[in-house]
Amino acid sequence: MINMKNPYSYIEAEILDVIEESPTIKTFRLKPKADIGFRAGQFMDVTIPGVGEAPFTPSSNHDVKEYLDFTIMKAGRVTNLLHGMKKGEVVGLRGPYGKGYPLDIFKGKDIFIVGGGVGLAPLRALLYALFNEVDDYNKIILKYGSRSPKDIIYKSEIDTWRDRGKNVSLEVSCDTGDDTWKGNVGLVTTILKDLDINMANAVSIVCGPPIMMKFVTFKILDLGFKDTQVYLSMEKNMSCGIGKCGHCRIGPYYACKDGPVFTYDKIKDLPNIWD
Ligand SMILES: Cc1cc2nc3c(=O)[nH]c(=O)nc-3n(C[C@H](O)[C@H](O)[C@H](O)COP(=O)(O)OP(=O)(O)OC[C@H]3O[C@@H](n4cnc5c(N)ncnc54)[C@H](O)[C@@H]3O)c2cc1C
Numbered sequence: 277m278i279n280m281k282n283p284y285s286y287i288e289a290e291i292l293d294v295i296e297e298s299p300t301i302k303t304f305r306l307k308p309k310a311d312i313g314f315r316a317g318q319f320m321d322v323t324i325p326g327v328g329e330a331p332f333t334p335s336s337n338h339d340v341k342e343y344l345d346f347t348i349m350k351a352g353r354v355t356n357l358l359h360g361m362k363k364g365e366v367v368g369l370r371g372p373y374g375k376g377y378p379l380d381i382f383k384g385k386d387i388f389i390v391g392g393g394v395g396l397a398p399l400r401a402l403l404y405a406l407f408n409e410v411d412d413y414n415k416i417i418l419k420y421g422s423r424s425p426k427d428i429i430y431k432s433e434i435d436t437w438r439d440r441g442k443n444v445s446l447e448v449s450c451d452t453g454d455d456t457w458k459g460n461v462g463l464v465t466t467i468l469k470d471l472d473i474n475m476a477n478a479v480s481i482v483c484g485p486p487i488m489m490k491f492v493t494f495k496i497l498d499l500g501f502k503d504t505q506v507y508l509s510m511e512k513n514m515s516c517g518i519g520k521c522g523h524c525r526i527g528p529y530y531a532c533k534d535g536p537v538f539t540y541d542k543i544k545d546l547p548n549i550w551d
């Protein structure tokens with residue numbers, strides 16, 4: 277909920293739990309002191325009071341009101357400090373901002389989701405939203421790429437996602453394997469094949485590092501998806517989050533307000549979209 281009098285004010289949230297996902301990624305389970313609703317794909321600014329803030333997409337089920345999960349990779353100043361925070365400490369939340377994934381458009385279709393690294397965080401929120409009404413979708417296919425087996429996030433639950441519906445399937449690939457890894461070894465693009473998808477009635481949703489999004493987008497266009505069927509999460513550098521500062525500009529759009537999810541046709545001709 278955005279406070280119209282002071283859009284930069286935040287709601288305090290207690291850290292209920294910290295889950296270590298990988299050597300560089302942790303999931304923070306937060307209990308806000310007031311209700312904050314969100315739609316899968318929207319983002320919020322997480323504030324360390326007196327220190328700074330950074331944008332993150334909730335990774336939990338938007339139907340769960342008791343807590344919000346944020347899955348956060350160590351990248352710099354704010355995220356390093358967040359990684360040092362413990363259960364019982366308090367952060368601030370402002371938002372949600374941006375537009376969520378258009379679930380109404382997705383209904384009745386084959387949903388082809390491709391994630392890379394911590395990009396699985398917003399996609400987990402999307403998957404939970406799809407699982408809430410799993411029979412409303414024709415197929416839900418997830419392909420996830422991780423650098424190595426130890427970098428896979430949501431290890432304790434990822435295999436259970438297959439059981440969420442007969443129409444759900446998933447495959448994980450690691451860039452490099454180890455003795456424990458029995459799955460595919462190679463970039464995520466190497467598992468984007470042998471797809472049983474009705475391209476005429478499908479959408480693809482991609483989230484991950486910019487270089488991964490670029491090559492996955494080119495690959496899925498080769499597979500037969502049209503520009504209008506490809507939904508990309510454009511995590512541009514952001515500051516205000518509310519369409520005022522211009523930091524997140526992509527051509528005529530503000531990623532914070534008009535995105536962060538865009539169909540490829542809207543942005544493909546704009547400069548530097550993969551930077
Ligand atoms: C809409 C949105 C949703 C996001 N969701 C998540 C999420 O769910 N989980 C997660 O781990 N991260 C997410 N991010 C990225 C996250 O916001 C950045 O990692 C964070 O701002 C880094 O802050 P910092 O102070 O720790 O690093 P800084 O000290 O600010 O920067 C460290 C390095 O990261 C780069 N950087 C900073 N911000 C971004 C950015 N937005 N994209 C790419 N590089 C950046 C800087 O250029 C610098 O090289 C999201 C970003 C956006 C815009």
Ligand code: FES
Pocket residue numbers: 513514515516517518519520521522523524525530531532533
């Ligand atoms: S972050 Fe300020 S305009 Fe988008």
